[in-house]
Amino acid sequence: MxxxxxxxxxxxxxxxxxxxxxxxxxxxxxxxxxxxxxxxxxxxxxxxxxxxxxxxxxxxxxxxxxxxxxxxxxxxxxxxxxxxxxxxxxxxxxxxxxxxxxxxxxxxxxxxxxxxxxxxxxxxxxxxxxxxxxxLPPSSRLxxxxxxxxxxxxALRTQHPRSPPGTTVPPSPAPRPSNATVPPRPPRHPLQPPYPYPYRFLLNHPDKCRERTPFLVLLVVTAPADLAARDAVRRTWGNESAVPGLNMLRLFLLGVHPAFSAELRPVLQEEDKLHGDLLQQDFLDTYNNLTLKTLMGLEWVSRFCPNATYVMKADHDVFLNLEFLAGKLLRPLRTNFLTGYVYRWTGPLRNPAYKWFVPHEVYPNDTYPPYCGGPGYVLSGDLARRVFAVAQTLPAINMEDAFVGICLHALGVAVTDPPAGTFTMYRLDYDKCRFSRLVMVHHYGPKELLRVWPHFRDVPVECP
Structure with missing residues (x-):
């Protein structure tokens, strides 16, 4: 310890x-x-x-x-x-x-x-x-x-531990021989997310699926202070009634702000009281902890919504066309299924100057297994539960999407390629005809979403 x-x-x-x-x-x-x-x-x-x-x-x-x-x-x-x-x-x-x-x-x-x-x-x-x-230096000694x-x-409490009434104190283990050696536990690299770890839910909605079985659980990654982004998502593609006939449940994934968590706590509680869609655990909300956010979402599905048909993880700065997704990619129903923008034969960046730096101590291999890009991917409910289960046995890495690919590799499950161009990792200028035939476009902030969504939803356009 x-x-x-x-x-x-x-x-x-x-x-x-x-x-x-x-x-x-x-x-x-x-x-x-x-x-x-x-x-x-x-x-x-x-x-x-x-x-x-x-x-x-x-x-x-x-x-x-x-x-x-x-x-x-x-x-x-x-x-x-x-x-x-x-x-x-x-x-x-x-x-x-x-x-x-x-x-x-x-x-x-x-x-x-x-x-x-x-x-x-x-x-x-x-x-x-x-x-x-x-x-030690004098200041440290003080x-x-x-x-x-x-x-x-x-030390006194350690030597005389008190047991609760009705419990039995187990016998002390036999003394270890003086010549016995214990192999040292390898230290955790600072960039490696601490996992598994008993993180606590600070905001939770365990009863969301008690009386419903969602076709799609939408897990949206946001930072605690991203109130404007969450509001834009609720009013656009994250609106649970946006797609007629689609039983969709929306939840936002948050950690704890590194500096202003006390100031944001009442704000988040009020927001959650109003909308009832925030999930938060007590890990620091940082880029290198995005893996923990996704695992929190998969934990919630595994524990509180195991009957969900599909689960989608999405960043808040994307444009999503869930009607196209549900109608073209998710039917007929599939199991052991994950799709998105597929990366193959990529590997960790070893230069510490990069945002995506992954040292050998965190991931020693030169290539990642195939995985889907983090801005948006969808997986079947059964696979979501299996990924969460196998994640408890694997060393986590600080690249969230690549870690999901590592979990798939451990399970022996291959990613599924979507129709070409349906998941776009770069920004595209809005065009209704083009956007009506894709699932995701990256790099759409709150203002742009609110500007283009009314046209996408309401304005009829004849497309070739």
Missing amino acids: FAHGVTCLPTVSPGCPQCHLGVRGVPCLWWPCHPCGGTSVPTVTPLWWHLCDPVTPVVAPVWPQEEVRGGAGVARGVWPGPGVALASPVPAHFCHRWAPLPQSHCGQGTGSTERGWELHLELTGSHWEPLSTMK VLLPVAAGLALL
Whole structure:
């Protein structure tokens, strides 16, 4: 069990890339460097901590960040080993060793000479075992003064755990021989989404399918602050009554805003109270966590709407023609079916300067299995459930669409090519005749959707 934190004070050179705070076992945190061309100190306290473990995680301080800002947070859960329950504030700076992060973790590509620092804490058996003793800077020693009392109390509770009434404390495991070695668990790369992990639904609608069986569950990916985009989707292609005779259920997928979750929480609650279509879990809403959003949607379908005939995942900045999709591509009914814009013989980008950077530690192969582009793809309900199930057994990667392809490969299911040109990954100028014969066009924002949709829906046009 480790407590990890990173202090990142990079020197920023022109170009102003993102400074990366790598934390193993939790969603990655990014903030923009500022100002470009000079020494930058973030405007928020640059120390972040989490209690985490890739297999048996302790529920760490729940984001938003202000709950961990200032060096303290709350851990609620059960520690492995003796089963000591913790439900009280835990100092953020539990540590026995300061370790400098590699140069690649901070100031990547900026020429920075500064490095981040990682704090380690290990819990072994029924006691705290220091990893090493290192002399800390005076400022750090002052910060760690409250830790001694916390460690002492925790040690007492660990040695004398209290059991709930009516329960039996299992016997302690036999002592391990002194010469026994345990193979180290490979650390999670900061870009690898933490999964599987018991994320909690902060907004949920478990009863949506109790009295209905949707033909299509539409899962739309948005960020917490994208109120205008969600409103445009509801008024255009995401309107549940837009296609006569199509039993469609619309839901928006959200994580937690990295900086303004407390401010957005009441706004989202009010929006959800009005529309009843938001799903949110307690992971950070970042680009590298898009995989977690899709898995959240597939989890919801598997748990709360397993009888759905089809599931479609779509970005909010697309134009969708669901009438063409339902009438031309989804009938007759199919199983083990996934279609969209198919990518074959593509591979991970290894240059950290790219938005789609995937290091060898996250995905070692040179090519991805065939997959469908993330802006929009549709899969049969049975396959949605199977993809979610197999995802629990595979190491997740930070490219959401490619990871779905990896899941299909593990299941032995091939993607299905759609009719040519029906899924367009680039922008096309609106033309009703052209758009009436396709499923998706990428790069249509809220204003453009609201401008073209009335014409697409209501204006009769003779097409050749």
